[in-house]
Amino acid sequence: MKEEFDILIVDDEQVVVDSIKRICEINNFTVDYALEAETAIKKISQAKFKLIICDIMMPVMDGFQFINELRNKNIDLPVIVTSGYSTIENAVRSLYAGALDFIPKPFTFDEITSIIKRCIKYRELTDPATHINNPIVYVPCPAKYYRLGYSCWVNKLLDGTVNIGATDIFIKTIENIKAIEFQEIDTMINQAEPVVKIISEDETINQLYSAISGRIIECNTKLLTDINLLEKDPYFGGWIYRILPSQLEFEMSMLSPCSSDL
Amino acid sequence: MKGLSQIGIFKRIGLKLTIVVSLTSLVIIGVYSYFNISSQNDVLLAEVERHANQLSETVKNSTRYSMLFNERDQIQETIMTIGKDPTIYDVRILNKEGMIIYSRKQDEIGQMLDKKAESCYACHAENKPLEKLPMKDRTRIFKLHPDSTRIMGIVNPIYNEKSCWQAECHAHSADATVLGVLDVSISLEPIDRQLKKNQIRVLILAVVSVIALGLIIGLFVKKWIDKPVKELVKATNEVALGNLNYTITNLGNDELGYLGQSFNKMISKLEETHLQLMQSDKMASLGRLAAGVAHEINNPLTGVLTYSSFLLKRTKDNPQMQEDLNVIVRETMRSREIIKGLLDFARQSAPKKYQVDINDIIKRAISVVNNQLKYSNINLSTKFNEQLPKVTADANQIQQVCLNLLLNAIDAIGPKGGTIEIITNLISLPPKGNTQIKSAVCPKNHSFIYKEFKIGGLPSLQLKIKSNGIEGFINLDPVYGSNRHFFGINLSKNKSINLTCPTCDVSLIDKNEKCPKCNGPVYKLIIPNQGYLLGCASFNDNWQKWEFIDRGGDRKFVEIKIKDDGCGIAQENIPKLFEPFFSTKGQKGTGLGLAIVWGIIDNHNGTINVDSEVGKGTTFSIKLPLA
Numbered sequence: 032m033k034e035e036f037d038i039l040i041v042d043d044e045q046v047v048v049d050s051i052k053r054i055c056e057i058n059n060f061t062v063d064y065a066l067e068a069e070t071a072i073k074k075i076s077q078a079k080f081k082l083i084i085c086d087i088m089m090p091v092m093d094g095f096q097f098i099n100e101l102r103n104k105n106i107d108l109p110v111i112v113t114s115g116y117s118t119i120e121n122a123v124r125s126l127y128a129g130a131l132d133f134i135p136k137p138f139t140f141d142e143i144t145s146i147i148k149r150c151i152k153y154r155e156l157t158d159p160a161t162h163i164n165n166p167i168v169y170v171p172c173p174a175k176y177y178r179l180g181y182s183c184w185v186n187k188l189l190d191g192t193v194n195i196g197a198t199d200i201f202i203k204t205i206e207n208i209k210a211i212e213f214q215e216i217d218t219m220i221n222q223a224e225p226v227v228k229i230i231s232e233d234e235t236i237n238q239l240y241s242a243i244s245g246r247i248i249e250c251n252t253k254l255l256t257d258i259n260l261l262e263k264d265p266y267f268g269g270w271i272y273r274i275l276p277s278q279l280e281f282e283m284s285m286l287s288p289c290s291s292d293l
Numbered sequence: 294m295k296g297l298s299q300i301g302i303f304k305r306i307g308l309k310l311t312i313v314v315s316l317t318s319l320v321i322i323g324v325y326s327y328f329n330i331s332s333q334n335d336v337l338l339a340e341v342e343r344h345a346n347q348l349s350e351t352v353k354n355s356t357r358y359s360m361l362f363n364e365r366d367q368i369q370e371t372i373m374t375i376g377k378d379p380t381i382y383d384v385r386i387l388n389k390e391g392m393i394i395y396s397r398k399q400d401e402i403g404q405m406l407d408k409k410a411e412s413c414y415a416c417h418a419e420n421k422p423l424e425k426l427p428m429k430d431r432t433r434i435f436k437l438h439p440d441s442t443r444i445m446g447i448v449n450p451i452y453n454e455k456s457c458w459q460a461e462c463h464a465h466s467a468d469a470t471v472l473g474v475l476d477v478s479i480s481l482e483p484i485d486r487q488l489k490k491n492q493i494r495v496l497i498l499a500v501v502s503v504i505a506l507g508l509i510i511g512l513f514v515k516k517w518i519d520k521p522v523k524e525l526v527k528a529t530n531e532v533a534l535g536n537l538n539y540t541i542t543n544l545g546n547d548e549l550g551y552l553g554q555s556f557n558k559m560i561s562k563l564e565e566t567h568l569q570l571m572q573s574d575k576m577a578s579l580g581r582l583a584a585g586v587a588h589e590i591n592n593p594l595t596g597v598l599t600y601s602s603f604l605l606k607r608t609k610d611n612p613q614m615q616e617d618l619n620v621i622v623r624e625t626m627r628s629r630e631i632i633k634g635l636l637d638f639a640r641q642s643a644p645k646k647y648q649v650d651i652n653d654i655i656k657r658a659i660s661v662v663n664n665q666l667k668y669s670n671i672n673l674s675t676k677f678n679e680q681l682p683k684v685t686a687d688a689n690q691i692q693q694v695c696l697n698l699l700l701n702a703i704d705a706i707g708p709k710g711g712t713i714e715i716i717t718n719l720i721s722l723p724p725k726g727n728t729q730i731k732s733a734v735c736p737k738n739h740s741f742i743y744k745e746f747k748i749g750g751l752p753s754l755q756l757k758i759k760s761n762g763i764e765g766f767i768n769l770d771p772v773y774g775s776n777r778h779f780f781g782i783n784l785s786k787n788k789s790i791n792l793t794c795p796t797c798d799v800s801l802i803d804k805n806e807k808c809p810k811c812n813g814p815v816y817k818l819i820i821p822n823q824g825y826l827l828g829c830a831s832f833n834d835n836w837q838k839w840e841f842i843d844r845g846g847d848r849k850f851v852e853i854k855i856k857d858d859g860c861g862i863a864q865e866n867i868p869k870l871f872e873p874f875f876s877t878k879g880q881k882g883t884g885l886g887l888a889i890v891w892g893i894i895d896n897h898n899g900t901i902n903v904d905s906e907v908g909k910g911t912t913f914s915i916k917l918p919l920a
Contacts, residue, residue, distance in 0.1 A: 046595065136591040137597070191662065191663055
């Protein structure tokens with residue numbers, strides 16, 4: 032029988048490993064760690080994990096190579112990428128490479144807890160092993176939509192603006208949504224930058240990354256009165272922002288078409 | 294590095310050229326002299342031959358009677374007398390058998406000559422003797438022995454005549470044809486001496502002309518080639534040592550002069566690229582530094598932030614500790630923002646430039662706002678210059694500029710509707726009035742750039758001014774040739790004015806220069822790496838001179854004009870327009886739009902101007918340099 036852990040931490044800095052390990056243990060997750068990517072791959076083949084948290088800048092094999100290696104080996108585990116070199120490019124690149132989420136260093140206890148919990152939930156929802164008898168029930172994005180990672184969708188409107196919103200699976204990873212906090216209209220936002228806070232009953236703040244850069248020209252104020260709209264109609268009535276994009280064509284190349292999900 | 298002096302003397306162009314020209318002239322002189330001397334030789338010999346023939350005939354005729362009367366002593370006497378001439382080597386008469394019967398040299402008389410001897414050779418070369426000897430065959434030139442002078446001999450046969458066999462002596466029978474031979478030999482020594490003299494003369498001519506040619510060519514090579522080449526080598530060495538301000542002074546108007554001019558052009562281009570390269574290099578290293586710092590600091594900060602935020606959660610019942618921990622968390626978060634800002638700055642300051650079509654970019658920006666234009670009843674017209682050359686620019690950033698300006702125009706027009714016009718054009722402008730002075734320092738390297746006071750949206754140049762005993766500041770217009778200066782004190786224009794550096798008080802008046810317009814004092818500011826800016830310090834007129842920039846001539850720009858007929862901008866707001874966080878839109882605006890526009894255009898070495906009238910509209914003009 033293989034050993035089982037919830038989380039594998041891959042980071043070449045002992046202090047980061049210790050910090051994440053401590054947080055995970057407080058949240059009752061079992062943890063193993065590796066100080067380099069090769070060891071991590073070895074550990075994955077020897078034990079079972081639900082989630083990997085890995086750094087980008089590591090000696091020998093970096094985070095992106097590590098994710099590629101996992102894909103090559105057909106290891107379908109969700110990965111959270113963290114980096115001290117916390118640029119937007121790195122965030123976009125991580126999500127495009129197939130990371131489930133990105134968290135810049137340094138982070139607070141709450142920030143990483145929220146992400147870990149969501150990703151564990153995502154794993155539970157999508158892991159084929161737990162759903163053999165019980166097929167997963169989430170609605171994929173409509174075919175003409177695009178998405179950044181698994182969480183944020185974007186839909187081009189006819190007038191040159193776009194709508195963005197949260198995918199059904201992202202909403203389902205958050206338990207008991209209580210409220211939503213918008214940014215102000217006219218704010219310039221960047222791709223892969225947290226743009227909206229979705230707050231659950233236990234006061235956990237869940238940040239959604241924007242799929243596109245531009246200027247916020249409208250918020251879906253209906254969500255303020257009826258938060259359930261997010262869950263009930265995530266792709267149409269539950270849109271979050273209308274945005275005037277600034278570099279649409281370039282940024283579209285970093286998004287995945289939703290038609291590939293069907 | 295190899296200096297000019299290290300080139301071997303035989304490898305120098307001057308010497309090579311001299312040698313080649315000298316050799317050529319030597320060959321020409323040689324060939325000419327050879328033909329000249331040999332023709333002289335021929336002429337002189339012909340003369341001698343004629344003289345010898347005459348002599349020979351004279352002897353023959355003068356001895357004729359003596360022979361007829363067989364007066365042998367008389368004949369010998371005549372020959373002796375004629376033979377006294379120093380040029381006559383010998384005069385003798387041989388009989389048919391080859392015996393010398395008369396001779397100038399008396400000891401020869403009675404000797405038998407072999408038929409192979411020089412005198413006999415002409416007739417007896419073949420076995421049977423010739424009876425008639427043509428004139429040209431009578432002479433011969435010979436040497437008695439190899440070291441002696443040349444001698445010309447002439448043989449004159451004495452034919453049998455009626456009077457000879459009828460003479461009383463009956464010495465000759467009637468059937469003989471030739472009775473004997475008169476042989477006259479003349480020494481050629483004077484001719485040979487003459488020829489030798491000529492040869493020496495030719496040799497002297499050759500040596501003198503080769504030396505003269507060498508000197509003349511050497512002199513001109515030095516003047517036309519050596520000096521300019523030395524100057525060019527000096528210039529290249531200066532540049533190699535990093536002095537990109539070195540310019541070659543006039544080298545004349547020949548090919549080397551042209552080379553010098555193109556060298557100057559190349560260096561000024563090189564300097565420009567060098568500066569740009571240094572700037573982008575600086576940005577790149579700043580980026581690398583930021584990345585390194587971010588990575589190195591963010592890891593330990595992760596430890597601090599996670600543990601402190603965790604402790605904050607665990608000590609909810611201890612308000613004292615909460616307060617302290619809050620400080621740690623808050624300050625760590627602040628550090629996080631600072632590093633994020635550093636990373637963003639490093640990322641932003643390196644635009645990704647490549648060759649772009651400005652018209653295309655504007656069309657893309659228009660497509661983004663097209664629907665908004667429709668909703669606001671705005672009529673957009675475009676006048677694109679379709680022949681616009683491509684510009685090196687960051688397409689995304691320029692698009693953002695156009696988008697920001699378009700959105701501003703839409704806001705300015707408001708819901709009642711109006712028109713926006715976008716014009717692109719290729720223009721070429723003189724440097725005056727279109728070049729920003731981005732840095733200027735005093736001799737002690739203190740910068741004059743004063744960001745707190747802007748003229749035309751650009752940081753001004755602040756100097757200290759003293760006039761009439763009053764001290765104050767003057768802010769010079771940072772655009773070269775444009776004179777929107779701001780005077781901090783009342784200037785009485787006819788009083789003496791002193792300008793000094795506000796930091797170190799060093800005088801900026803250049804005593805060696807006078808304003809060419811009013812003959813007044815001139816200030817001189819150092820523009821790092823770009824020469825000096827001179828200007829009239831009495832401010833009676835607007836004279837300014839920045840030779841480094843003037844030298845570059847007119848520059849080409851792509852101009853983008855965005856015109857709207859919206860509400861316009863109040864005159865007092867125009868200077869503050871491009872400042873960050875300045876907004877007239879209240880809560881609606883962030884005050885960053887035009888600051889970003891300005892930053893981007895500045896980053897592309899371009900300029901942006903605004904022309905506006907309240908109630909009539911606003912025009913933004915952007916000029917992006919072609920190269």
